[in-house]
Amino acid sequence: MASLIENLIEELNKEYTVYEQLMEVSMEKTSAIVSNDLDRLRTTTDKEQLLVDTITGLDIERRKTMDGIAQVLGKPRGTVRITEIVDMLAEQPQFHDPLLQINTKLGRLAKSLKDVNAHNQNLIQTQLEMINYSINLLQNMDRAPETAEYTKDMFKGRKGGYTDSATLASGSFDSKN
Secondary structure, three states, rough: OOOHHHHHHHHHHHHHHHHHHHHHHHHHHHHHHHHHHHHHHHHHHHHHHHHHHHHHHHHHHHHHHHHHHHHHHHHOOOOOOHHHHHHHOOOOOOHHHHHHHHHHHHHHHHHHHHHHHHHHHHHHHHHHHHHHHHHHHHEEEEEEOOOOOOOOOOOOOOOOEEOOHHHHHOOOOOOOO
């Protein structure tokens, strides 16, 4: 089992390294979004996808190792958690401490990465709303409301007075000529 634990620690360290790189790219992405640099955004998104693919491969390796540990412990595949392994290794500090340390570091980094991604998503949403607003504004410029041209004689009858009392009652207002 010792070799499985060593493999697990090594795999988690590799994952941590790639997650750190992903965090850097996510921060670059934030900058690209804020500066509205679409070429840089495309480049960072491509880097991000490569790192996610790498993490997926590392995750598969880690799961295989975890399944091996579960088998040694006589538990079903996919049921053993790293925190359980850390607890079981309390009397073996050579395994316990590094495993606890990397698991804690990964947890913190994952939370930070989640926060950065949520921030990026909000920035993108805001940018999209601004773009939609601009498009709607441009489309509606051609449809500006037509305003009537009012003249001082508009509400006067043939002899210079108001046409009748109904005109006044229907919302006309009295103004001096």
